[in-house]
Every structure is written in C-alpha cells, then in structure tokens.
Amino acid sequence: MNRKILVLGALCGMALVGCNGFGSGEGRFAQVDNETVYNTDIDFAVMTSATGRADYDNIVKGVLTRSAVVSKALQEYPELGKNWESYSKNMEDRLLTLVYQRFYSMEKLTYSDADLKAFFDAHKADFADSTGKVEFIDVRGKVADRLLLEREAEKLKESGGDTAAFIGGFKQEMVRNTIKTVKEKFPVTVEKIVPPDPQGYYEKHKEEFKTAPAFEVYHVQMEDSAALAKLFKKPVDLEKFKAIAAKKSANKETAANGGYVGVVKEGYALPYGIGIINGLAEAFTGKPEGTLSPVLGSTRTPGRHVFYLVREIPPQVKPYDRVKADVENHMLGTGYLELPPDYVLISKNGAPLVTEKQILQIFEEEPGMPKTNNMRERIIRSLAECASFADEARAIGLDSSWEYRALVRQTRDNYIISHYDEMAQAKNALPEDSLKAYFEKNGNPVRPRLSYEESKTDLVDYIRFPENVLKRDYYFNYVINAKRAMDETRKQVFSNRIGVLRKARKERIEAEIWANAKVKVFKEGVSVEQPAAGAAAMQATADSLYKARSYEAAVEQWKKVRDFYPDNDTLFAKATLQIAQIQSEAEQYSFSEAEYNVFYKMWPDSPDAEKAMFSRGFILNENLHKDTLALQVLEEFQAKYPNSEMGKDVNWLIENIKSGGKLAEDLMKKIEAEE
Template sequence: MKKNVLALLALGALLFTGCNAIGDKDTIIGRVNGESIYQEDIDLMVRLRGESSKSESMRNAVASLFSRNAIFSAAIERYPEFKEEIKNRSKTIDNYLLTFAFQRFYAMDRLMFSDSELRAYFDAHRSLFADTAEYMLVRNVVAEKLFLERNADSLAAFIERSKTDGTLDTSSEYLKNTFIRNYREMLANTMGDSLLKAFNLVLVPIVPPTPEEYYEKHKDWFVTEPGFEVYHVEMADSLALAALFYTDSMDLDEFKKIARDNSINKETAANDGYVGKVLEKHVLPYGIGEMGPMFEQFKDKPVGTVSAPIRTFMGETFHVFYLASVVPSHQKSFEQARAAIKNELEHGINYELDSTYVLATMNGEPVILESDILDVYKANPTMPRNRMYHDRITNSLLQNIAFAQEARKRKVDHSWEYRALVRENGLSYVCDAFENKIKFIVNYPDDTLKAVYDKIGNPAHPNMSFESSRANLSNWLDMPRNLLKRKYYYSLEDYLPDDYETSINRLFSEMEISYRDARWDRVVTEAWGKAKVSLYTDSIFLLPQENSLDSAIAALDSFYREQKLDKVLVGWQGLRDRYPENDTIMKKSTYEIAHVLSEMNDYDHSQREYRSFYSVWPDDPNAEKAMFSRGFILTENMHKDSLALDVLNEFKQKFPKSELVESADWLIENIRSGGQLANDLMKKIEAEE
C-alpha cells in the first residue's frame, strides 16, 4: 500500500504517532489437565466486561474459565473430532477475530497505541489515576490521556475553532472529550470504506437468470393449486345438520334436495347448494370463507363423499360438503407465470447461485464465494435465507477481509488480545458443541425409537415427526420414572384429578428441558471434579471440586453443621438433579431437602417434598417420619388443620406401630380442640417455671 491508511483519515491537522501492537509472550497463571491458562485471558474478560478483576462477578468468571477448560478437555477426550473442527473453523473465523481485535481494541480502545506503550504511560503517570485503579480496567482512559498529550497542537487548534464557531459548552474537559469522540467516530465511519479501496476489494455484481431460465428451472413452482368441485348445506344447528346425513357418501340428487330444503345460505340453496370449483389455500365464495378442514377431509376420497359438519372460521354456522369432482393441478404456461416470475426475480427470498459463484475479489482474485455464505448459514441455521441477509453477510465478510489485512499489516495478529480472543473462541465453540451433543444425545438405535414412536408418538410434542423426535424419544426411554413420580406428588394439586399414569406425558413434557440441563450439569461437575488443576497465583479462588458422591455428601454434612443452609439446599438439589438414575441419591436428597426447607421456614415447599418422599418411597424407613413431619407442618406452621387431620389419620392407618403415633394422636386432639390442648400445655409449663 503506497500510503498509510490512517493518512486518509486525518482529522484536520491531526498529527498522530502510533506503534505496532507486537505483544510479548502470555503469562501462564495455571493449568487444567496440562493446558495452560493465561493472565491475558483474564485481562480480556476485564476489558470486555468493564469490571474490576477483584469484583465478585469477575472472580466467578475466572473460576468458570478454569472449569470451562476442564470441560474442553473432557469434550476433546470424548469427541476427538472437535480438534479438526477447530482447525477448519479457525480458517473462516480468523478474519472476524482479527477485525474484532483491530476495531474493538487497537482502534477504539487503544487509539492505535501499543499495549506496552500504554502500560509504560500508566506506570509513569500514576498520579493521574486513582490509587486503586487497575491498568486493564482504565486502559481506554490511559489511551485518551496519551492521545491528548501527543496531539496537543491539534487539540489547541480544535479548541480555538470551537470558541469561534458558536459551541455552547467551551469548557476544557468537554472539548477534550469531543476531540477524542470525533476521532473515534471518524475511525468507525470512514475506515472500512478506505480499507476496501486500499486493498482493492470489490463486490462482483450478481447476474440474475432470465425469466425463461428461471421458469425452466422451477417449473414445478408454477402449477395451479389442486381442488374440488363441491356442493354444501349450511345450518346454524350442528346437531340438526348432522341428523340430515346418515352416511358419509350419497347420491348427488339426494344431497341437492337436502340443500334446497334446509340450507340457510340463500345464494347456494337457490342453485341446489352448488358452490363450484374451489382450490386449496383459497377462500370459498358465497360468504362461506376459509374451509381448510374440508380440503383435509376430501383428500384422497372418492367422488360422492360427504364431509362431517364443519364450523365456519368465526364459529357462527356449520357446513356439510359434497364432493362432486376432483380438480387436479396443472402446469402454468410461461406466459401465465411471467408476472409471478418477474416479481420473484425482483423481490425473491434469495439468490440462486452455484457454490463456486464469485461474490467479491481482491486485486481481481476471488476472495468470497457463494460457498462462504452457505457456511455462515450452516453455522447459523435459524438465520433467514433471503437477499437482505445474503447481502449483509457478503458485506460483513468483505469488511472482515479488509480489516484483517490491515490488522496483519499492523501486527495486531501478534497482540495478546488477539491470542486471547482465539483461545476464548475455540474454548466457547467446543464447550457449546459439547453441550449440544450431551443435551440432545440419542442413546438408542432407530428401530427401538421407531417402535416407541409408533406406539405413543412423541410424548413431549405430539405433532412432531419421527425424524425430529429422536432426542425426545431417547429421553423418554432414559428418564427414571421416579423422577416423574416425585414431580407428580410434589405438585399434586396441579395434576388432580388425573392420576400419575394419566399425567405421565404431561410430566415428561414439563421436565424434559430440566432433565437435559441436569444431564449437562452432571458432565460439567464431573469434568471439573476429575480435572488436574495447577494454580501459580494466590489471587484466584476456584470452584470446589466434587470428586465423588461420597465427598459431595460429606461436604454437605459439613455445611449443615455450620448451618450454611443455603449451600446445603443448593447442594442436595444439585445432587438430585444430576443423578436421577441413582435412586438412593434421589431418595436421600428429597428427604434432606424437605428437612432443610423446614429449618429455613419454607414450610409449603417442605411439606410438598415430604409428601413426594413418602408417596414415591412408601416402604422406606423414613416414610413414616416424612408423613408425620408433613402433618405437623400443616397444622403447626401452615394452620391447614383440615388437611393436617387427613394426613395424620392416614399416618396412623399406615404406620400403626410407629413411635410417633402418640404424638400424632396429640396433634389430632389439639386440632379437634381448636388448639386448646396446646394452650393448656403452655399454661402448665409456665406454671411449673
């Protein structure tokens, strides 16, 4: 390039001196399973989040960084193909990361200074910043101060011009901020176009097909809708209408007579109920309106078929239709289709290009092909496929190429920000891909899943096809039924009068997402628990590692002794969610959760957990304690005496030999006495004291 690109962007007489951002080696602060984690990874988070490294959320983010690296290791071990995917992906993502590093950090954040230059300025001018200021948090401010110092003459000229051109606020601080803002805005608004010209990057015009070519390629698009020739009878009373037809087929003359004598549609009744030839997706004439169900009922049916009564769209009247003939679709001629083709070519939803079609060139050589656009669509399956998005993607890729070229020229690809971005991008990609695989894993062969589908369909999404139902069906076979039962009895009021078996599809539908999330949480927890971690600094606090179920339970027992009930509750809930197939853990967790909730005075949730415990595991030794505890909470804490009586009486019937029967009798008598028994007891205790 003959001239420095920044010369094209000069702001007035701005004299600017910048340095290349050639970074030093990154600083290792720890390792997870042998893979290094760097201080620069944390610095990147500080700059992107704008938070102090000492804040609680940043400490959590750093702990998560170590945990995610453990997930990364587990992912690569389980799916080695991720390594190749990262390599292939880096080829397409590199320009984007360089563009981001250049724009976000080098241009906007650092104002074209090198990081080492800014660090030196910060260290030499500590008095300009708060004593507690972290360099990485205020780096953009450091860049601004150095920028003003280096361009003092241009700033003075700008201030003088502002004082004479009617600027309302001429305070020194305001004008300094405006001077910097103008420079940033100029970079943002003009640099992209300048770089496109500098690197001779040009969009290639897309040549659309001729109307004739388009017609030949898409003949099957230009056919008339199929339909039927029909008669009808319209009435306000659906039962009276149905009574007129004793069969699902009849002679046309008989139907005409019924229409003449009974239809309330005067226009068609006068013509024996004749509606005419009607096409699918079209509204029927004579005020009948939309009749989608009719087309569904007549599909593949013989002439002479009589429909069941169909309600009008607004629900005011009902219709019975007679199928007089089938109207097949037919090919439209080019002349008939010309107007539609012209509209499609001018406003079509997408271009139709071969994957090798050249969309942009650099110095006359192809740099963007249609295949590159298809790769973006593939990576973002929910992105709309239309011309607007196609053009946006093309322009974005072209801008990325331009900025990446300039970034390499300025050695931004050697900066620590870029290296940290590459690591973070690869880490995020693998973790996200791993999560998706775990959440939507299919553990059964197709023939097993198809047998389930043929029997019950998709229990979570009844209208979903088999092809789209594999993951749901796999979860249906995997999900422990005690997980569903616990949910049923915990939220019993939401499901009554339906019993558990009747509610099972609804339960599965409501729980499947949380079941998937818990499965992923287990992978995350186990990956971190097994990780070999080395930490080379004292300033980082990591998440505790759950090495085994026994160690996790021991930790929760310790928390309970310390009365850290919030941690105990979250811990037991996590164990129950992560290990639903382990019935021992499910059972123990539920009992402990009920107990802890009671101690936390969360009585309603506690009694629900107790109910689910003795309902799902009625033969467990703790079932009688759970039922009694629920009865106690209902009367003593929630004052639901009627319900408490039912529970306590049921308790006596189920556990007549329990040591708690005497206490249950006392509670029952106290309820029946309106609480007098308890009052008398309190008076007696007070008298003895």
C-alpha cells in the first residue's frame, strides 16, 4: 500500500477486490525498539500480500523492518508523531470506507465473522491444501463465496450454474444497491462553490471577456473556385461588387440584395446557409474598407466565397452583467481558485464537514497531484461518498474491527516513513539559492513541464548523479554510444537509472536500521533473523553465492553493491570486475566483455586493467567471434602493455586472427598428430 492511500484512500467506488483475513487477536507479536507490532498487523500484511502465507517469513521481516524505520524516524523527528495525530483525523472516513468496501462487502459479502467461521469449521476439509493444512485467515473470502452459493442455490441453478459469473454478478449488484442505500441513509451535501469577488476578477481580466471579431460584409458564392477567383483579378468598388453578386452569385438569398450578408463574427456560422467560414479574421483584421478576401471555403456547403469588407468591428469588452456566469465558470475552470481556509465544501445536517483547509492539506501531502479545480472537485466527491460509507461502517461496528485498527497502524507507518524519507533527503539538499539558480538556467532537465517546487528532488539527484553510474552506462553500451559524447547521454541515463538508485538508497537505509534494531519476538515458534548490513556483509553474501555456483544471484548481489554505493569508487570497481568474471564463467559472454570494457576504461591505472583488457579481447575472439573488434582491442593491449606477461598470448591471438584462424588449425593438427 503506497502513499496514495494518504490522499484518497479508496476513491470510494467499490472495487471488486477479494482478500483473506481473520484477526488472531491484538496480542503482541513483537517489540521493535519503541514500536509494538501486534498479531493482527502480521495477519493484515499476509492477507493484503499477493503471495500470502507462502511468503510468510519475508512478510514478517517486512513488517518488523518498517517498524524499526518508524521508531528511528520518530527518534530523529518527534514532530512526525504529532503531525500524524493531526492528519489522522482526515483519514478516518477514508480508512473506514476502505474497510467497509474491501473486507466487509467484497470479501465477506456482508456476512459476519461468526457465520463465516462456523461454516469454515463445519467444512474445513473442503478448504485444505494438498497437505491437509488450512487456516481461516487464508480462505475467508472463499468461505464467504461458498456460503453464498449454498444459501442462494436456487438462484444459482436458475442462472445457469456458472458459479464465478453468479458471484461476480452478485457483487456488482451489491455495489450498486449499497452505494444508493448508504447515500440515502447517511446523506451529506456537497456545497456549490461560489467564487469570491467575481467582479474583481472580471476587472483584472477584461481582455478575456471580449466579443469575437466582427465584420460587415458582402459576398459572391460560386461552386467553381477558379471561375470565382477570375472575377476578382482586379480590385472592384462596392457597387461593382454588388453588381457581380446580383448576376453571378449562386446564393439566391444574398444575390437578391447585391450579395449583402451583414455583420458576421469569426468562428460563428454565417446566415443564408453559408455556414462557418474559416479565414475571415485573417483576411480582414486591420484591413481597410473595400478589401477583398481570397477564395474561402464553407463548412456547410460545397460553395466557395469571396467577401467584400465594408467595415471591421473590433472586439469589445462585454459588460459584467452580461458575462457574470461566464466569469464564475472561468474562475472554476482554469488553474486553482483560492478559497478561504474555512470555506465549507461539504456539510452534514447543516454543519460543516469538510473545509478548504482539509483539501489543501491533502494537496500538501501529495505534491505530485495536480492542484487544479478539477482535481479538487474529484477529491470533494470522493470525501462526500466516504463520509456516508464511514457512517455506515460505524453503525455496524467496523470502527472496532481488527482490520480497521491494523489499517490505521499501517497507514500511520506509511505516513511516517514517507515523511522521514523526505526529511532525510532534505538534510542533504543543496542550498536553496543554488538550486533555484540552476533551475532558472536549465529548468528541469528530465521533466521540463514541472515547476521549481515540483522539481527539487529531481534537481538535487540530477546535479549529484553519480559519475560512476554515468560512465558505466556509457562504456557498457559502447556500440550505441560510439558517436556520442558522454555528457550527451546524461539525461537518458538519469531517466533510466534514477528510480533504481532511489529505491536502493531507501533499501540501504532501511537495511542498516533493521540490522541495528532491538527486536523481541513474543509469538511462539517464530524466529527472526537480522542479517548484518553494510558493504562488507553484501560482499560476503555475493562471494558465498559465487562459491555455491549461484552465478545469476551472485551477479545480482554485486549489482546491488554498485546501486547501494554508487559513489564509492573502490566498491564500484570491485563489483564491476567481479560481475565481468562471473558472467564469463556463466558463459554470458556479451555481458562479460561489455563489463570488462567498462572496467579498464573507467580504471585504466588499476593493476587489474591489464587482465580486463586481455579477457575482453579473448572473449571477443574466442567466444563471440567478433574478430575485427577483438583485433582492435588486442592491438591496443600491445601498445599499452608492451612488457606484459601476457604479451606472447596476445601476439599469438593477433597472428591467428590475421591468418583467418590458420594458426589455431595448424596447432590442433599438430596436437592430434602427437597424440
């Protein structure tokens, strides 16, 4: 569950989501530093996990690790606890709605836990797996489905007997009925937003409320555009134009009046069946009386037209009384209309329920959300619906349910951890004036549409983007980057890699916190391992995987070392060389030679650079059969390391490539003859 739950919870329209769960009691599962983890916290994590009990150990570790991070966050920033207490009041209705919709309605189908547990106990064998084991927490949703099918057996038979379709249809019908019933039972009022001081807005934005450009015109209409253009090769006065219109125009209505159309506006349909003419404003704006338009087409008829300008009527500012409704709609339709913090947006029984202050707090908690009038309307609709569902949830006691309590605790942890991440990053932020100066000069290099405030995280990470990551990508993708300067690839590499690096940064901090946390487990039969964290521990893990010939896992662990410590040149170099060597052993030759190229290009003075260059040349020749590139690498080796102990081998490889492989063939024949 990500931070989005802090904003809209469930955007309150019931989703057909099934989960399993039955609380095993509020007893303590573990104590992690200053945080208590309850049995129901583990139950909740299990039932909302995609893997469920099959990944129980990792789920437990994840919950306890999060608790360790929360404890650390509150030690460093005690204000986070107070901030949550304040914000949690805004969350109550949304979380109750989520519990009602997801668990009580969609999973339990509104059956009580007692009814479901009784049915489960009576049919336990029906829900057991191949080993004969089953826990109610893992099958509650299936139990509810079975109970429904048995109680509605006649209806199921009438529907054709398709159980999945019957259950799906039942849930859809329940959604429709529940939404209607709950809103009627616990009504709330969404107040109409009346923009404050629309006349003041009008006075400041009069230019936006002008009449359209208008022109008084005559015209001649013909189907043959060439013939029409020929009539007006030379300028004509109004009398001549009227005479031509009366004689030649195909539009009988206007021809009877010398082609007179009247006053028309750009973008509006012209009378007498003419329709909309595009290009009038372009032809006549700022032009003198007597100007002839080019031949113009109509959206309504196949005819073509030439117009004669009598006079231009410039746009005029419309009086306020005429445009009051337009002004209000404009204020609500563009940007974000600022309202007083105490402005009531939703009321209940005549009393304020949601004000603008709460909406602003939601926007503040989710900075990536577009702050627009349209988004505010969506949030208001969601909160109004949640208010009704929350009252229904309270009426049936869901505010005392274990699911609700566990969800509140999980949401609290989400809130504290997300803000802890932000505050920890803010510690290492660049000076505000430097950051702003960079933005004013360069904008957001990777997401140019974002504002300065929205770009701060990107800017800090972009300016401090690890050079090791940039160089590694450049040399690894040497074929693609052959004709590009390294700095030209920076934006693309940043876009491709920053998500991974941010995730790794977060994981590294959490791993270090978890490794140093004081953990006491109260649940019998459960043990929790807290492996050592840090670079040394990660390297030891990678070495163990390699020795166990788990080559793929070892490579991933070394890549993780690079991601966790991208600015540590020594670690980055070691990880790169290890990856190249392991991939070679694993016969992943294309990846191996590219990593060897990275190594000796990035660390040419390393004692291992010589070996890396030789290994790359050998792989290119022997395994990938890219002899042209292999020859280039090996000759570069000769020039750079003329006294190398590997010199004889390099010379032989070069001669063999130049001979088209004849040296190798002769050697094999000699060996075979000796045998």
